[in-house]
Amino acid sequence: MFDRFEEKNAAKKLLHYQQRFFFVLFIPFLIATIVGSVAFQVTPDTDNINTVFQQLYPALFGTIIFEIIAGIFYWGAFATAIDVLRGNNDFNNPLRKSFSFIDNQGLFWHTVVLVIIIKVFTFLWTLLFFIPGIIKTFSYSQAIWIYRDAYLSGNKISYLEAITQSRRMMNHHKLEYFVLQLTFVGWMILTEITAGIVGIYAFPYMGITYAKYYLFVKGEYEKVSQ
Numbered sequence: 001m002f003d004r005f006e007e008k009n010a011a012k013k014l015l016h017y018q019q020r021f022f023f024v025l026f027i028p029f030l031i032a033t034i035v036g037s038v039a040f041q042v043t044p045d046t047d048n049i050n051t052v053f054q055q056l057y058p059a060l061f062g063t064i065i066f067e068i069i070a071g072i073f074y075w076g077a078f079a080t081a082i083d084v085l086r087g088n089n090d091f092n093n094p095l096r097k098s099f100s101f102i103d104n105q106g107l108f109w110h111t112v113v114l115v116i117i118i119k120v121f122t123f124l125w126t127l128l129f130f131i132p133g134i135i136k137t138f139s140y141s142q143a144i145w146i147y148r149d150a151y152l153s154g155n156k157i158s159y160l161e162a163i164t165q166s167r168r169m170m171n172h173h174k175l176e177y178f179v180l181q182l183t184f185v186g187w188m189i190l191t192e193i194t195a196g197i198v199g200i201y202a203f204p205y206m207g208i209t210y211a212k213y214y215l216f217v218k219g220e221y222e223k224v225s226q
Contacts, residue, residue, distance in 0.1 A: 002176055002216050004183060011208040015201075022204035024094035025080060029073035030203055034196040036066030074207075075101040075111065079148060081211035107151050114147055114159045121163070138174040142166040145214050169221040180213060 015022050080097045083089035089097070102108050118140045126133025140163055147162035157165070170177065187202040 002173075002180065002213060004180055007212050007216070008183070008205075008209055011205060011212060014208055015204055018091050021091040021094045022081075022208065023200055025077045025098050026073075026203045026207060027200070028095070028098045029070055029077055030196055030199045032066050032070035032073055033199070036063050036070055071115075072101060072108075073098050075144070077204075078207055078211060079145075081207050082145065082214060085208075085211055085215060104152075107148060110151065110159075111144055111147065114144060114162060117159050118143060118163065135174060138177050139167040139170050141177065142169055142214055142217060146218070149218075165221075169217050173217050173220075177213065177217075180209070184209075 076098045079101055080089060080094075084091070101111070122133055122136050122140065125136040143162040143166035146165050146169070147157065147159070150157040150162070184202070184206050187198065187206065191197075191199040191202050
């Protein structure tokens with residue numbers, strides 16, 4: 001079982017000793033998230049449905065673009081956190097490392113395809129009922145990092161293999177992961193009401209903790225698979 005209190009405290013300690021590194025590492029993600037959620041807010045000033053759509057389309061497009069950009073920055077930051085926890089990376093050049101996921105173009109585009117497949121699968125499960133879609137979100141939550149590990153090790157796997165392995169890895173851990181996410185709800189609310197200011201601390205804190213969780217469930221899965 002993942003010890004939430006111990007691991008979150010360990011994440012806080014690491015963040016305390018490497019404040020500048022992690023704050024700068026997650027800053028591009030934070031900025032893109034704020035811009036995407038604030039800059040494109042539009043309130044239609046007419047009741048004409050055609051005009052409403054004309055006003056909303058540019059805002060929706062801009063929001064989607066910045067969500068994609070924020071996702072790329074998050075991948076880079078999260079992957080760096082995983083590598084740091086493994087001892088495979090140092091604490092230098094944090095801003096550069098926030099862009100690191102696009103350095104390997106092959107891995108980047110494969111990850112984009114994987115994310116699209118996961119979204120489609122989750123959507124299809126949601127069509128059955130809402131709850132199965134949520135459950136599958138947790139089941140597939142580690143697929144990106146499983147695929148990345150396999151790709152970088154030279155033992156590439158298929159998209160479906162990554163998804164299947166994530167599903168197996170999260171077996172008996174979905175509720176645990178859900179509870180872990182609930183413990184950060186307060187931080188997310190504070191980030192929202194402070195216009196993202198608290199996110200300077202909250203996002204690195206959550207990122208480190210989730211990276212530790214991935215390493216935990218991966219380690220547990222490998223023990224069972226041996």
